[in-house]
Amino acid sequence: MFKSEKSNLSSTVKTNINSPELLNRIVEGTTIEGQINSKSNIRVDGFLKGTIITQGRLVLGPEGKVEGEIQCNNADIEGTLNGTIQVKELLTLKSSAKLQGDISTNKLAIEPGAVFSGTCSMGGILKDLNQPNKETKAEELVATKVREQSA
Numbered sequence: 001m002f003k004s005e006k007s008n009l010s011s012t013v014k015t016n017i018n019s020p021e022l023l024n025r026i027v028e029g030t031t032i033e034g035q036i037n038s039k040s041n042i043r044v045d046g047f048l049k050g051t052i053i054t055q056g057r058l059v060l061g062p063e064g065k066v067e068g069e070i071q072c073n074n075a076d077i078e079g080t081l082n083g084t085i086q087v088k089e090l091l092t093l094k095s096s097a098k099l100q101g102d103i104s105t106n107k108l109a110i111e112p113g114a115v116f117s118g119t120c121s122m123g124g125i126l127k128d129l130n131q132p133n134k135e136t137k138a139e140e141l142v143a144t145k146v147r148e149q150s151a
Helices: 006-013 134-150
Strands: 024-026 031-038 042-044 047-054 057-060 065-072 074-077 080-093 098-110 115-122
Touching: 024 031, 042 047, 042 065, 047 057, 057 065, 065 074
Parallel strands: 024 042, 031 047, 042 057, 047 065, 057 074, 065 080, 074 080, 080 098, 098 115
Antiparallel strands: none
């Protein structure tokens, strides 16, 4: 007689974390200091001093500026970044991008007009975001044991 609508509601709430509906925006005129952690996409058109960690895509708009560190799966940079960026998949520097710092990414696309000053490492395996790097810890342990034995 009475049908529960609860199951329909829960299925609509479960949205893909990379969908446009779940976009976090820092609009022009906004200044943030600190760390942002997100599972969904982030667009920065304002100013952020600190760290951004997202499992989605980061878009730094043409008027956006970040001073600090960025970790994400994919990134499109149109604005200014002073700091480091680690991108698990594809980093795209648009023609208006100004990046000063260090890049670590699997793939890199640079449009004519983009400005980059710093270091870039590509193609290596980047650790999953928010996951400790077990291989690095194992390598450090082996190196420590070797040093102890040789001393």
